Amino acid sequence: MHLSLIGMSGSGKSHWSTELVKLGFLRFCCDELIAGKLAPELIRSDGSALDLGEWMGFPYEPQYKEREYKYLAYEIEVIGEILGYLSRSKPREKVVVDTTGSVIYTGKAILGRLKSNSTVVHLATPPEVKERMLRVYLGQPRPVLWRDVFSKKHGETNAEALARCYPRLLFLRQRLYEQHADVTIDYYVRNQKGFGVQDFLEEIQTQIRMHGA
Secondary structure, X not given: OEEEEEOOOOOOHHHHHHHHHOOOOEEEEHHHHHHHHHHHXXXXXXXXXXXXXXXXXXXXXXXXXXXXXXXXXXXXXHHHHHHHHHHHOOOOOOEEEEOOOOHHHOOHHHHHHHHHHOEEEEEOOOHHHHHHHHHHHHHOOOOOOOOOOOOOOOOOXXXXXXXXXXXXXXXXXXXXXXXXXXXXXXXXXXXOOOOOHHHHHHHHHHHHHHHOO
């Protein structure tokens, strides 16, 4: 079984992909692979390491556009390498791909190949949790590709602009995730008390059987 988890940053892709390792899945973490390619740039002047979110920064910062472009280029490269592995792997091998929130920007050809070589599982995020996700993002930045969704109005602070634009980013991404997914696992289903990795996998398998994903 080949699975690719998609969804917003903070939706739980890393958690569930790590849990699936306990069931014998081989895990590819795109963020870690991208960070490996960016390793020479993730060093502060004092020699300490930056994480990806800190390196990319916020969309109002001057270095953001260049780093957004570079990150996406490496993401496309990483997904291509993973697709090479999946295409050679036997369908019975258990593999999970922990994609980034921006995998939907890698292009129709790559997304089509991802769907051909794996079951694409969308970890849906409802609008009512967007404020919490924004607070998490502001407190601990993740590498988020805004793709020109961010803008500032006259007199707006950076924080105000982020708070206004983030829900729209979430909305636009959600539509793309839905478009490319084979299976969708509801936020409240996967966050209910006692819902574990075996339940997660069974939910995927049930939907595959029901919809022929």
